Amino acid sequence: MIKVCIAGGTGWAGSELSKGVFNNPNMTLVGALSRKHKGENLGDVLNFGSANIPIFGDIETALKEIDFDVLVDYTKPTIAMKNIISCLKKGKNVVIGTSGLTDEDYSEIEKTADENNTSVLAVGNFAITVVLLQKFSEMAAKYIPNFEIIDYAHEDKIDAPSGTARELAYRLSKVQKPNQYVTEEELIGEKASRGANLNEVQVHSVRLPGHVISIETIFGLKDEKLSIRHDSGASAEPYVKGGLLAIEKVSTFKGLKRGLDSVMEF
Numbered sequence: 001m002i003k004v005c006i007a008g009g010t011g012w013a014g015s016e017l018s019k020g021v022f023n024n025p026n027m028t029l030v031g032a033l034s035r036k037h038k039g040e041n042l043g044d045v046l047n048f049g050s051a052n053i054p055i056f057g058d059i060e061t062a063l064k065e066i067d068f069d070v071l072v073d074y075t076k077p078t079i080a081m082k083n084i085i086s087c088l089k090k091g092k093n094v095v096i097g098t099s100g101l102t103d104e105d106y107s108e109i110e111k112t113a114d115e116n117n118t119s120v121l122a123v124g125n126f127a128i129t130v131v132l133l134q135k136f137s138e139m140a141a142k143y144i145p146n147f148e149i150i151d152y153a154h155e156d157k158i159d160a161p162s163g164t165a166r167e168l169a170y171r172l173s174k175v176q177k178p179n180q181y182v183t184e185e186e187l188i189g190e191k192a193s194r195g196a197n198l199n200e201v202q203v204h205s206v207r208l209p210g211h212v213i214s215i216e217t218i219f220g221l222k223d224e225k226l227s228i229r230h231d232s233g234a235s236a237e238p239y240v241k242g243g244l245l246a247i248e249k250v251s252t253f254k255g256l257k258r259g260l261d262s263v264m265e266f
């Protein structure tokens with residue numbers, strides 16, 4: 001039995017995963033983190049019948065009060081680092097769903113995981129169809145050295161670029177750095193209009209009502225274009241299967257792995 005604590009277990013994504021863990025025969029949901037529901041029972045909050053799953057307001061209290069094997073973080077970038085580092089230092093493995101963490105954050109996470117002989121699986125997007133988009137984009141980037149990323153999201157998403165876009169930029173930059181035809185110094189006009197430069201990949205973030213989450217890799221060659229795009233629906237259900245797989249697999253290695261495909265077979 002894998003004992004799981006979910007930071008953000010009451011949120012949009014976390015509550016779907018909480019239900020998935022609760023119903024999984026190989027896992028026990030032993031606690032959750034939420035400020036608004038601190039001191040309440042997650043079983044009552046999410047209507048799990050008589051289940052008694054304590055909710056804590058902060059990670060220190062959870063680490064003192066309950067024993068768990070894996071922390072899943074589905075909170076906000078502002079609090080995620082504290083949760084992750086505290087857990088790694090206490091020998092807990094961590095699955096990261098929260099977006100907004102930078103490559104520098106991941107360097108610190110990797111160092112802490114290595115120092116404490118623990119493991120971290122960070123997944124920009126748990127949906128299997130997005131894993132496929134990443135794979136297809138990597139295949140295309142091998143042959144087409146000209147690409148940019150567009151990240152679309154709901155108007156109130158606080159982090160930009162999305163975790164999905166950050167992970168994609170990181171991965172594509174490992175395949176090859178795209179050509180830059182006009183350097184930042186040569187550019188006349190608004191530099192920001194070219195988007196953020198992540199590992200030398202241009203990333204453009206759109207935040208608008210009516211949008212959920214979409215991600216698009218666009219490629220260009222002389223007289224031909226290729227777009228690879230994924231659109232999410234309104235519910236957080238597509239992230240559950242991948243989240244459960246990540247919880248299952250995080251203890252099978254040591255250190256940091258990024259991307260769900262790192263624990264899948266292709």
Ligand SMILES: NC(=O)C1=CN([C@@H]2O[C@H](COP(=O)(O)OP(=O)(O)OC[C@H]3O[C@@H](n4cnc5c(N)ncnc54)[C@H](OP(=O)(O)O)[C@@H]3O)[C@@H](O)[C@H]2O)C=CC1
Nearest residue numbers: 008010011012013034035036075079097098099124125126
């Ligand atoms: N990797 C992936 O596939 C996916 C990633 N995400 C990412 O997951 C994160 C969460 O998204 P979403 O579920 O929409 O967000 P919500 O705002 O719906 O949920 C956030 C959760 O975190 C808790 N939380 C926030 N701050 C704190 C804190 N300081 N201490 C304790 N708990 C806290 C909230 O509870 P309270 O406010 O009561 O504290 C709530 O339970 C985002 O970064 C999002 O981008 C989302 C979906 C899929």
Ligand SMILES: O=C(O)C1=N[C@H](C(=O)O)C[C@H](O)C1
Nearest residue numbers: 099124157162163164165213
């Ligand atoms: O709703 C969000 O916010 C989401 N964020 C993740 C990201 O930043 O990539 C992914 C998910 O699709 C939802």
